[in-house]
Amino acid sequence: MNEELSFISKGSGGDLVRYTESSGIRFQFKTGHGFYRTHRMPDGSESDLCTIGLTPDRIETEIVADILLFLDSGGELPILGKDFRTPLQREVLIERHRLAFRIVELKDGTISVGTYFALS
Numbered sequence: 001m002n003e004e005l006s007f008i009s010k011g012s013g014g015d016l017v018r019y020t021e022s023s024g025i026r027f028q029f030k031t032g033h034g035f036y037r038t039h040r041m042p043d044g045s046e047s048d049l050c051t052i053g054l055t056p057d058r059i060e061t062e063i064v065a066d067i068l069l070f071l072d073s074g075g076e077l078p079i080l081g082k083d084f085r086t087p088l089q090r091e092v093l094i095e096r097h098r099l100a101f102r103i104v105e106l107k108d109g110t111i112s113v114g115t116y117f118a119l120s
Contacts, residue, residue: 007060016030016031017032018031018060025109025110028111028112029060029112030114035049035056035059036050039118047117049117059099063099063101078104080104080105088102089102099117100117100119101117102114
């Protein structure tokens with residue numbers, strides 16, 4: 001993605017939530033849950049994004065780019081509300097690191113990325 005995004009942060013550590021806007025869409029990232037905690041990998045091992053050489057800015061910018069491409073190609077996001085079942089999970093590849101992320105659209109149109117984690 002060529003666009004440089006700026007982020008507004010609220011909270012810290014595990015409670016850090018960051019916001020940005022791109023293409024007229026507001027994005028919310030639960031960075032504290034995604035970046036600043038370990039996650040269990042499918043094989044049972046743990047991954048820590050803080051140790052792989054990527055920054056939250058880099059990861060979240062790539063996630064925004066992927067979501068915009070998905071939406072531009074006709075993709076639809078689940079909307080949080082009464083009939084909500086589960087977030088959509090997608091994957092991105094950043095510098096040999098395969099990451100998954102889970103997204104929903106909030107009632108106000110904000111796209112919320114509740115978590116992201118390494119798959120490999």
